[in-house]
Amino acid sequence: MSQVNHRGFAPVVFLTALIAMLAVPALTLAADPSGEWLGKAKNADGDEFEITLSLEKVTGGWAATLTDETIGDVELTDILVTGNSISFRYQPQGVPFPAHFLGTYDPEEDQLAGTFAIRGSSRFVKFKRISGGDMPVAAQTEPKEPVRIRHDYRLGLNGRLSYWGAPHTVKDETYNLNDVTSGAGGNLDGAVYLYIQDGFCLYGRVYRGGLNFTDDPDKLGQWDEMGISSESYLTLDGWDLGIRGFLGNKVFPKSNFNPYLIGGMGKVNWELNATGRGSEVLSIERTPLEGSDWVFNAGIGCEYELSQKLQLEFEWLWRYFRTEDDVLWADVDRNWSHTHAWVFSFGASYGLF
Numbered sequence: 001m002s003q004v005n006h007r008g009f010a011p012v013v014f015l016t017a018l019i020a021m022l023a024v025p026a027l028t029l030a031a032d033p034s035g036e037w038l039g040k041a042k043n044a045d046g047d048e049f050e051i052t053l054s055l056e057k058v059t060g061g062w063a064a065t066l067t068d069e070t071i072g073d074v075e076l077t078d079i080l081v082t083g084n085s086i087s088f089r090y091q092p093q094g095v096p097f098p099a100h101f102l103g104t105y106d107p108e109e110d111q112l113a114g115t116f117a118i119r120g121s122s123r124f125v126k127f128k129r130i131s132g133g134d135m136p137v138a139a140q141t142e143p144k145e146p147v148r149i150r151h152d153y154r155l156g157l158n159g160r161l162s163y164w165g166a167p168h169t170v171k172d173e174t175y176n177l178n179d180v181t182s183g184a185g186g187n188l189d190g191a192v193y194l195y196i197q198d199g200f201c202l203y204g205r206v207y208r209g210g211l212n213f214t215d216d217p218d219k220l221g222q223w224d225e226m227g228i229s230s231e232s233y234l235t236l237d238g239w240d241l242g243i244r245g246f247l248g249n250k251v252f253p254k255s256n257f258n259p260y261l262i263g264g265m266g267k268v269n270w271e272l273n274a275t276g277r278g279s280e281v282l283s284i285e286r287t288p289l290e291g292s293d294w295v296f297n298a299g300i301g302c303e304y305e306l307s308q309k310l311q312l313e314f315e316w317l318w319r320y321f322r323t324e325d326d327v328l329w330a331d332v333d334r335n336w337s338h339t340h341a342w343v344f345s346f347g348a349s350y351g352l353f
Contacts, residue, residue: 033086033105035132037112039125053127066090086114097152097308119308148249149198150258152308153351156193160313160347166211167340178337180219181211181234193349199246210235210277211341227282231275236321238268238295258303268295268321284329284336293322309351317343
């Protein structure tokens with residue numbers, strides 16, 4: 001009886017040991033990709049050249065360099081080694097945009113292969129080990145695809161053409177001069193962009209704009225003595241400082257469309273002209289309707305990438321001009337107040353460096 005039990009017990013022990021061995025995580029079975037690797041790639045002319053990849057396990061992660069015959073040693077960044085997958089970012093000094101490598105290490109064949117991708121083009125490279133490779137690598141999740149870089153520069157310029165609409169809030173059909181303006185096209189502005197991050201930039205903008213006046217005689221009749229007519233023009237020229245935050249990598253990661261939010265403030269030089277921009281400035285009780293005041297803005301827009309440095313831009317902006325002054329124009333009828341404008345614009349921006 002005891003012999004039967006003994007014979008039955010041996011296979012159980014063997015199976016238990018086998019299951020335990022199979023259950024050991026991959027880190028005890030996988031070789032280590034650390035060491036030196038030699039690869040061959042082709043340049044734009046089709047000529048083959050050698051590159052050397054050095055991977056080293058350090059405290060808290062990995063360190064790596066890539067060496068070729070023309071550029072020399074380049075320290076790699078964003079290095080991620082998870083399981084048998086390897087990714088990193090390669091950007092030599094002076095090169096405006098980086099290449100991203102995504103590859104796989106084969107522990108059985110002790111080989112490393114992957115693809116260098118840069119702005120839509122890619123090159124496949126196989127590496128052969130030169131030295132190293134003793135430490136285990138923990139098997140984890142696959143590395144994430146590198147985040148798309150949309151603004152591979154710090155400084156950009158922008159120019160645009162805009163149409164200014166005239167929003168009004170009128171109660172009980174009681175109008176003042178700011179409620180009888182109308183939309184005007186052909187307005188211009190230009191901006192400088194400073195990209196703090198790929199998805200965030202500061203901007204400085206100058207603009208040349210304004211609003212026309214309605215051609216409704218019933219609304220304009222009460223200001224005949226002032227000289228207000230359908231030919232009058234409210235000149236609004238100024239500058240803004242503000243911020244833009246881009247949402248493209250969150251909502252459209254694979255699209256060339258890159259929506260953004262925008263907000264800012266600045267100063268406006270304004271005047272109410274009798275018969276168009278640059279003409280006589282009209283007055284209320286002998287006080288000219290002109291000044292320099294604060295302006296605030298907020299809106300939404302969208303870029304569309306045409307090339308690495310060139311984007312089209314569409315923008316919808318609300319501007320609030322603090323043109324009212326109860327001391328200068330304190331007439332009984334309150335003929336003058338603050339000014340609002342909707343700005344619909346289209347233009348292009350170009351990245352410099």
